[in-house]
Amino acid sequence: MTGNLSRRHRVAKELGTLWAFGVREYRIWQSYRANQLMWMMNIFVTTLLYFLMGRMVEAKASLLLGPAYGNNYMSFIVVGIMVNVFLYTNLADPYTRIARSYFNGTMDLFLLSPMSVYTPLLGLMTKSILDDYPRLIFVGAFGIFLFGAVFRFSDLGWVFLFSLLVLASAFGIGMISASSFYLLNIKRGTEPVRFIVQQLMATLLAGTYYPVTVLPKPLQWVACLIPHTYAFDALRRLLDPKAAMGVAVLPLQRVLPWSPLVVDGVALFVMGASFIPLGLWLYGRGIEKARREGSLTRWQ
Numbered sequence: 001m002t003g004n005l006s007r008r009h010r011v012a013k014e015l016g017t018l019w020a021f022g023v024r025e026y027r028i029w030q031s032y033r034a035n036q037l038m039w040m041m042n043i044f045v046t047t048l049l050y051f052l053m054g055r056m057v058e059a060k061a062s063l064l065l066g067p068a069y070g071n072n073y074m075s076f077i078v079v080g081i082m083v084n085v086f087l088y089t090n091l092a093d094p095y096t097r098i099a100r101s102y103f104n105g106t107m108d109l110f111l112l113s114p115m116s117v118y119t120p121l122l123g124l125m126t127k128s129i130l131d132d133y134p135r136l137i138f139v140g141a142f143g144i145f146l147f148g149a150v151f152r153f154s155d156l157g158w159v160f161l162f163s164l165l166v167l168a169s170a171f172g173i174g175m176i177s178a179s180s181f182y183l184l185n186i187k188r189g190t191e192p193v194r195f196i197v198q199q200l201m202a203t204l205l206a207g208t209y210y211p212v213t214v215l216p217k218p219l220q221w222v223a224c225l226i227p228h229t230y231a232f233d234a235l236r237r238l239l240d241p242k243a244a245m246g247v248a249v250l251p252l253q254r255v256l257p258w259s260p261l262v263v264d265g266v267a268l269f270v271m272g273a274s275f276i277p278l279g280l281w282l283y284g285r286g287i288e289k290a291r292r293e294g295s296l297t298r299w300q
Contacts, residue, residue, distance in 0.1 A: 017115050021123020026130060044142070051077070051147045065211055068233075068249045068260070070242030075150055078143035079239060080208040082136050083231050086163070089125070089132040090170040091198055094178035094283075095191050097124035101297075102187065108296040117287045118280065121178065152241040158261075162234045165268035169227035172275025173197055175283050182286030182295070202228040212250060224252045227271050234264040 051074070069076055098121060101107040110120035143149035177193040180186045202208065205219055206228035212220050223229045233250060237243045237260065246259060252267065253260045290296045 013114075014116055014119055017113075017119050018123050021120070022126040025124065025127035028127065044138070048142070051143065066213060066247070066249065067244040068247040069211065069236045070240040072148070072150055072240065072242070074143060074147045075240050076211075076236060077209060078140060078147075078149040079236050080232060082139050083166070083228065083235060084202070084208055085132055085135050085139065087166065087170045087202070087228060087231065088198065089128045090167050091174045091177070092194050093125050093128040094121055094171075094174040095181060095194060096128075097121055098178050098181045099187065100124070102181070105297050111287070111291075111296060117284060121283075150241060151239045153239075155238045159235060159238050162231065162238070162265065162268070165265065165272055166227055166231040168272035169268050169275055172272055172277075172279045173227075175279025176275065179279065179282035179286045182290040183282060197226055201226050205229070207232045217251070220251050224250055224267070227268055230264040230267045234261055234268075237261060 065071060065073065065076055098107070101110065101120065101124065107120070111117060140149075140151075144151070173193065177191055177197075180191055180193060186192070201222070205212070205215065205223035206226060207223065208228070212223050212229060212233075215223065229250060233253075237245055245261060248254045248260055250260070250263070253263045256263050258266070287296075
């Protein structure tokens with residue numbers, strides 16, 4: 001009983017610390033009014049650019065979508081942009097937050113406090129959640145009201161479940177990326193995990209702007225190695241009113257004897273269950289290495 005109370009007390013303290021980090025990051029975010037205005041302008045301009053480019057190729061692109069994703073290219077590309085925004089925070093932000101703490105000289109102060117080594121990282125990510133997640137609403141609204149995207153919302157429960165699976169798998173990759181800061185001393189330049197997964201594979205192979213079927217077969221299999229591919233596939237099927245649930249698109253869906261959505265869900269679950277423990281372990285190893293070397297913070 002005493003052990004249970006002690007664990008509950010520790011969990012309550014960690015949650016309270018996360019709340020304090022969140023409040024701090026919110027106040028920092030709220031204090032820069034000009035940044036919020038430019039944040040809105042950036043969302044609009046970036047979204048407008050992609051949609052206008054989509055307009056140029058919409059007629060031909062609609063023919064390439066196939067029955068699995070309907071025939072509305074605007075709906076297709078809106079989901080692609082929204083999922084990319086969603087995943088970028090969880091995948092890229094852990095490394096960014098650790099780098100910020102290191103160069104600001106605060107990481108050692110955080111870890112001198114009686115908290116888990118993971119709590120400062122999760123708390124600092126609050127700012128990006130405030131910045132990035134609301135963009136989904138604006139991107140979706142622009143797509144629907146300005147560019148003719150059409151969605152159905154009868155399966156929001158499944159959309160929410162798949163969103164959780166996607167965020168979990170992306171966060172696991174993000175933790176692996178963050179571990180490289182201390183574990184491999186990648187403190188400057190381009191971080192390789194984020195670059196390969198987000199900037200190369202997700203951009204070129206996962207199907208953000210075009211279906212995976214336009215790629216050569218070997219590259220379609222490579223696309224099956226990252227969560228973005230399954231997220232795009234599942235959420236487009238669930239949100240597009242003309243999407244065909246039972247039509248296989250991805251190579252893995254053609255091989256396994258399950259429905260495409262089941263394949264997507266299993267793949268995302270396996271990725272999350274694999275990447276999160278690995279990422280947490282590697283990140284913890286990196287922190288311990290930095291503690292031994294005295295390199296938690298860059299002293300000014």
